[in-house]
Amino acid sequence: MAEQLNEQDLRRFEELELLEKAGIEVYPYSFNKTHSTKFILKNFNDEKSEELFNVGVAGRISAIRRMGKASFFHIADETGKIQIYMKKDDLPDFYENTKLLDIGDIIGVEGFTFRTKTGEITIHARKVSLLAKCLRTLPVVKEEIDEQGNRIVYDAFADKELRYRRRYVDLIVNPDVKNTFIKRSKIISYIRKFFDEKGWLEVDTPILQTIYGGATARPFITHLNALDITLYLRIAVELYLKRLIVGGFEGVYEIGRNFRNEGMDRTHNPEFTMLELYVAYKDYNWMMDLTEELISKTALEVNGSYEVEFDGKLISLKPPFRRAKMFDLFKQYTGYELKGKSRDELFEIAKKLNVDVDDNASSMKILDEIFGAKVEEHLLQPTFVIDYPLEMSPLAKKHRSEEGLVERFELFVNGNELANAFSELNDPRDQQQRLEEQARIRAAGDEEAMVVDEDFLYSLEVGMPPTAGLGIGIDRLVMLLTGESSIRDVILFPMMRPEKNK
């Protein structure tokens, strides 16, 4: 991308020098900002305008309308925009310099608040200070409010590549982007509050791990020079949080970054934020109730409503959520009873359903394919899919009454997986067998199968109480609650291929 200075950028560097020559301190050290623009707009009272007679506001110039010996600016701070009125008579020494101000410059304005003829609350400047010059031309976005009160945006900054690579510009120019990330922050802090009130402990466990586990995925590999060993960036926090349950904590959670060295698309970024929660003495039924409470309350907290619009589809997060056993869903949407079927029978059924499967696919793989092709699309409204086949879930406890199944649920919303939870497997003998089975699959060439973690097995032998565990993909939850359909729109700095210098 162009790092060169264009005509307009050159002019800005020139203006900086002209301002400096005019005796202006172009990079001062601070500014006495007394009010936010939002506060002023909310609290200005025409009857008592003297209350906001001495204000200091600061922000970035977003619009300029010069009219000879008077000018109107808009400046934007974190909370919003406010109009500034500058008049030559009131700024005798500075007014000439206002010609050297550009859209994007950061200024501080001291003055009094009034309402213009056309009714807009405005700061009448008594003193204007340059706080930082914007030396790079920003996209110019113009806005109009129509009679219905709708915001019409002209020439919005729309180039996705530049918006992601220069998120700071995106944030300056596209106010909705800022709102998305404010909402993201609110979602995460609400979840913390919700868990903290339950008395559970937020913990930090290693990101650099000698053995990675807790999920099936390929890791990022790195090296620790001090010990000359290979380390992996974590793909999940599961096994460490369970060790803490063994250690005697009864409720622990972690909200943190996981790293998976796999494909990137609309719902996958190589690093993503995961929430995991483990609570002792509980099972997955209890966890289902909790998940429902958490998701619905979070929606209400940040959106003021259980309803979410996604791609024009209306989704209701009002509890209770639908609960359906996995094999009942298969029966409902394919017409076939798949429970207890052999691998070859499943293969035949998949063919009849026109689901593409590899000739040598395992029965798990076939079930997964059929689920993805025939069932997921029906799970628009929140649905707990319950009781998965054992082979798909090496860390989940065997079902108390159903042979071949585990006590596991996944929450689907809008056809996407949002949460995954089990009654955690705490029998070390069973866990050992399952991990050894994973190791066999791995040896047979599946790079994503799990690695045996001997210390984790040792911890189970020390004894883990019955425990319920939950994982929620925070990025996907944020997507759901903001209506964004790309994970890149809910991650501030999404992974991008580096630009090549030409």
Place this chain on the structure above:
RNA sequence: GACCCCGUAGCUCAGGCGGUAGAGCAUUUGACUUUUAAUCAAAGGGUCGCGCGUUCGAGUCGCGCCGGGGUCACCA
């Protein structure tokens, strides 16, 4: 990884039938002391993503590469 679409001025986009590049905003100059997509007048600004080829001539056609978006696959 496969396929489809896109890449033209700082931004948003037009041109695409091959003849040497256009609009709006932004910028510069001038006018304007309550404007608000301010207005009016004039001017400047482009290796048309990069490279190779076809052609008298390529932004336009072909091939390759780079970057982005989307669909699928892989994956949770």
